[in-house]
Amino acid sequence: MNLNKIAYTALVAFGAAIATLVISHGLSGTRAGATEPPRAAPISREELARHNSRDGCWKAIDGTVYDITAYIPDHPSREEVVLAGCGKDASEGWHNKRPGVAHSGAASRLLSGYLIGELEDAAPPPPAAPRCERIP
Numbered sequence: 001m002n003l004n005k006i007a008y009t010a011l012v013a014f015g016a017a018i019a020t021l022v023i024s025h026g027l028s029g030t031r032a033g034a035t036e037p038p039r040a041a042p043i044s045r046e047e048l049a050r051h052n053s054r055d056g057c058w059k060a061i062d063g064t065v066y067d068i069t070a071y072i073p074d075h076p077s078r079e080e081v082v083l084a085g086c087g088k089d090a091s092e093g094w095h096n097k098r099p100g101v102a103h104s105g106a107a108s109r110l111l112s113g114y115l116i117g118e119l120e121d122a123a124p125p126p127p128a129a130p131r132c133e134r135i136p
């Protein structure tokens, strides 16, 4: 095998490896790891309440239900902190991970990968923060 053939084979192998990576990343999509598929029908409070443990942890945050079971081992706090909101409306803990301190934008993006549906009869989400108007 001459040098050109070796270089060509290496290039093709490299291209195939890159294509495999890109395709597998694309297939994994935006769902970070919810163990349940998203529902079209709203999720009842009774069903939410049944998923109240490490083995099945659903949280309602601002009217949307997330199955965060797979994320629990990765959460950066003590486990009981994140387990406390399982099976409940956990909006308060989400918006105040510490008093007055909300989770980051990165945490919100992570959360969206665990979305499984909307909570039945949810209160409307809180109003958006007031916009800063420029003083002319």
Ligand code: HEM
Residues within 6 Å of the ligand: 059, 068, 071, 075, 076, 077, 081, 082, 085, 090, 091, 093, 094, 096, 097, 098, 102, 103, 104, 105, 106, 107, 110, 111, 114
């Ligand atoms: C709703 C109940 C929750 C409570 C009470 C809570 C509490 C906390 C606390 C106390 C910290 C600070 C940990 C430290 O710095 O040692 C933290 C950080 C963090 N939490 Fe949570 N958490 C909750 C849910 C979640 C969920 C559902 C996710 C994502 C799926 C999440 C993602 C994160 C991330 C990524 C951080 C790192 C800091 C940041 O990005 O804000 N948490 N959380």
